[in-house]
Amino acid sequence: MEDHLKELNKEQREAALHMKGPILIVAGAGAGKTKTITHRIVNLIKNGVAPERILAVTFTNKAAKEMRERVIAEIEKNAQMTQEQDNIPFVSTFHSLGVYIIKENARILGLTKYFTILDESDSTSLVKEALKEIDIDPKMYDPKKIKNIISREKGKFIHLADYTETNSNNTLGKIVAQVWNLYEKKKEKENSLDFDDLLLKATKLLKDNAEIRKIYQEKWEYIHIDEYQDTNEVQYLMSKLLSENNKNICVVGDADQNIYSWRGANLKNILSFEKDYPDAKIVLLEQNYRSTQNILEAANVVIKKNKYRPDKNLFTKNKTGEKISLYEALDENDEADFVATKILEVLDNGVGTIFDRSLSVRARTALPLGSSACETPLKNTPTPLSEIAILYRANFQSRALEEAMLRYNISYQVLGVKFFERKEIKDTLAYLRAALNRDSLSDVKRIINFPTRGIGKVTLAKIFANDVESLPIKVKIKVNNFYKILEDIGEKIKTSKTSEVIKFVVKKSGIESELSNGTEEDIERLENIKELATLALKYDNLENGGGVEKLLEDASLASDQDSIMIEEKKETKNAVKLMTVHASKGLEFKYVFITGLEDGLFPHQKHNVEASEDSEEERRLFYVALTRAKEKLFLSFTNFRTIFGSRQINAPSEFVSDISAGLLEKEGEKNKIKTIYI
Numbered sequence: 001m002e003d004h005l006k007e008l009n010k011e012q013r014e015a016a017l018h019m020k021g022p023i024l025i026v027a028g029a030g031a032g033k034t035k036t037i038t039h040r041i042v043n044l045i046k047n048g049v050a051p052e053r054i055l056a057v058t059f060t061n062k063a064a065k066e067m068r069e070r071v072i073a074e075i076e077k078n079a080q081m082t083q084e085q086d087n088i089p090f091v092s093t094f095h096s097l098g099v100y101i102i103k104e105n106a107r108i109l110g111l112t113k114y115f116t117i118l119d120e121s122d123s124t125s126l127v128k129e130a131l132k133e134i135d136i137d138p139k140m141y142d143p144k145k146i147k148n149i150i151s152r153e154k155g156k157f158i159h160l161a162d163y164t165e166t167n168s169n170n171t172l173g174k175i176v177a178q179v180w181n182l183y184e185k186k187k188e189k190e191n192s193l194d195f196d197d198l199l200l201k202a203t204k205l206l207k208d209n210a211e212i213r214k215i216y217q218e219k220w221e222y223i224h225i226d227e228y229q230d231t232n233e234v235q236y237l238m239s240k241l242l243s244e245n246n247k248n249i250c251v252v253g254d255a256d257q258n259i260y261s262w263r264g265a266n267l268k269n270i271l272s273f274e275k276d277y278p279d280a281k282i283v284l285l286e287q288n289y290r291s292t293q294n295i296l297e298a299a300n301v302v303i304k305k306n307k308y309r310p311d312k313n314l315f316t317k318n319k320t321g322e323k324i325s326l327y328e329a330l331d332e333n334d335e336a337d338f339v340a341t342k343i344l345e346v347l348d349n350g351v352g353t354i355f356d357r358s359l360s361v362r363a364r365t366a367l368p369l370g371s372s373a374c375e376t377p378l379k380n381t382p383t384p385l386s387e388i389a390i391l392y393r394a395n396f397q398s399r400a401l402e403e404a405m406l407r408y409n410i411s412y413q414v415l416g417v418k419f420f421e422r423k424e425i426k427d428t429l430a431y432l433r434a435a436l437n438r439d440s441l442s443d444v445k446r447i448i449n450f451p452t453r454g455i456g457k458v459t460l461a462k463i464f465a466n467d468v469e470s471l472p473i474k475v476k477i478k479v480n481n482f483y484k485i486l487e488d489i490g491e492k493i494k495t496s497k498t499s500e501v502i503k504f505v506v507k508k509s510g511i512e513s514e515l516s517n518g519t520e521e522d523i524e525r526l527e528n529i530k531e532l533a534t535l536a537l538k539y540d541n542l543e544n545g546g547g548v549e550k551l552l553e554d555a556s557l558a559s560d561q562d563s564i565m566i567e568e569k570k571e572t573k574n575a576v577k578l579m580t581v582h583a584s585k586g587l588e589f590k591y592v593f594i595t596g597l598e599d600g601l602f603p604h605q606k607h608n609v610e611a612s613e614d615s616e617e618e619r620r621l622f623y624v625a626l627t628r629a630k631e632k633l634f635l636s637f638t639n640f641r642t643i644f645g646s647r648q649i650n651a652p653s654e655f656v657s658d659i660s661a662g663l664l665e666k667e668g669e670k671n672k673i674k675t676i677y678i
Helices: 011-017 033-046 062-079 093-105 120-133 144-155 161-164 171-190 197-208 210-220 234-245 294-302 330-349 361-365 395-407 423-436 442-448 457-464 473-495 498-509 511-516 522-539 546-557 558-565 613-626 654-657
Strands: 023-027 054-057 089-093 222-225 251-255 282-287 324-329 388-392 410-412 576-580 590-594 629-639 638-642 647-648 664-667
Touching: 011 033, 011 282, 023 033, 033 054, 033 251, 033 654, 054 062, 054 093, 062 089, 089 093, 089 590, 093 197, 093 388, 093 457, 093 546, 120 144, 120 171, 120 442, 144 171, 144 234, 161 171, 171 282, 171 442, 197 210, 197 234, 210 234, 222 234, 222 498, 234 251, 282 442, 294 423, 294 613, 294 629, 294 654, 330 388, 330 590, 388 395, 388 442, 388 473, 395 410, 395 498, 395 576, 423 442, 423 473, 423 498, 423 511, 423 522, 442 457, 457 473, 473 498, 498 511, 498 546, 590 613, 647 654
Parallel strands: 023 251, 023 282, 054 089, 054 222, 222 251, 324 629, 324 664, 388 576, 388 590, 410 576, 590 629
Antiparallel strands: 638 647
């Protein structure tokens, strides 16, 4: 047996050795899917497939980076790559792949190479402008809602003409069609695309142009698609078009982890794979390497109630593990208090000590961070805060939990606050985009008067109308000075390293002077820009502006999970993670708290319909939450919870009763301090 396959189990090895034709790898949570794909790619290379003929696509930059690094490490370990040979498989996200195809064919699509990728807020702003142009009050028709409708239709591979035709008798539909039309014209004028265009335009190009389609089919002989259950119609079609010539497509996924239907993910894509590819090989990965037996047993019992799924049963050779703790809280503050004291317990002793929760907050917060209320601490290896996660169904639940973390002096970090969405970061990147793409009016509008230059709305309107000559001489000088700054930045991009360009932008634009003389908040914003310069170091090896171009691309395509890696500065990296269950997908922690298990909250009220697909998705979401835990799970629900200022009485979630009593242990307020000696 090949050395690189020895660490795989029988099923993983079977998948890795498959060479020709379609293959579906049904990989349960924690079953080593990334490891399997990595070794499959390495095996292809060892059997003579050129690395550059292999494509692997996933959903986040973080996942793509991990897969790329693993593949390179395995190739180097197996002496298949010399220092002179730098060809490696193309590993990217779907959106990055779309950008790659669009940039290579920009002229055909009527774009320049330096097109701007609009983020959500920029796209929504253009939609708002379009609404005003057709004399519709944005307060009557929410721009964000209309943007989401357009996004959903694009995800289904539906184009403006098709949507307009099918919604001719629908009032909202007609408004959306009008706005969509203006929205597309505005983007075309700005040489910009939105997030959905990256997939839609690339896929349409492949579908409509046989010659271009053939180029990419020949370029990538072997296609790998990770998290296939999360693909929407456009991603599904893109995958099919790229692989239709040789059918060497390997998809990996788990129907039980399909939790993004609201983003357009279509469960039918993975359920219909055998129908799409009748000769497909099916491999089932059921051995879990992450969680204890008790956690897996609970997850299996919960998910078996779903009907729309291929049958599988996760198992593990890991230890039985501790029972799952269940806490019935009075309200959200009591629940948060329970979570905080349990975290302190975990920090000190694993799960050995039980706090007297009747101690005053003053007494407990007087303790040093990570200290115990017990006189005899257990001598276990300390648990890093980063191995602890608190999950919740809705973002509003974080408030009480954050307050408890502060009361108990526990370092924490809320996942989902995007680094690239901070104003100061967007301002800095806008200077770069505007320097590369003068047609990007959204970027020009954002920065032309930041820092303040005395350029108002009237002046801006004349600039956009190409009527600069009619401006007063003093104002014209200000405008010319602004465009000279962009010109200088553009020259700097061509000749300097990316990190140096960031530093140049901050000085040349006046941002540094503006923020360094401001408030403490301004100083903090300047620190964030310095962090951007530090981040930019990894792009310094790309020459002739390539680094800036890649930085802008990565910033535009960053997800919540990608951004948190940037946020983790030294002082906050070792912190408890707070996040929604959706944000936890793909992550794992030793200790996981799943809070708010109340009927109407989790499962969410709008989904709480018996035997519906929505109801099944909520159950899949709970399954994902359970399988994030490696060693210990804590579940909690409240009898009362204040939502939108109204105190509500709650019943426990049906998910709690799904777990057999033998797997649960109830936590109670009456537990006094006791020490367990090991």
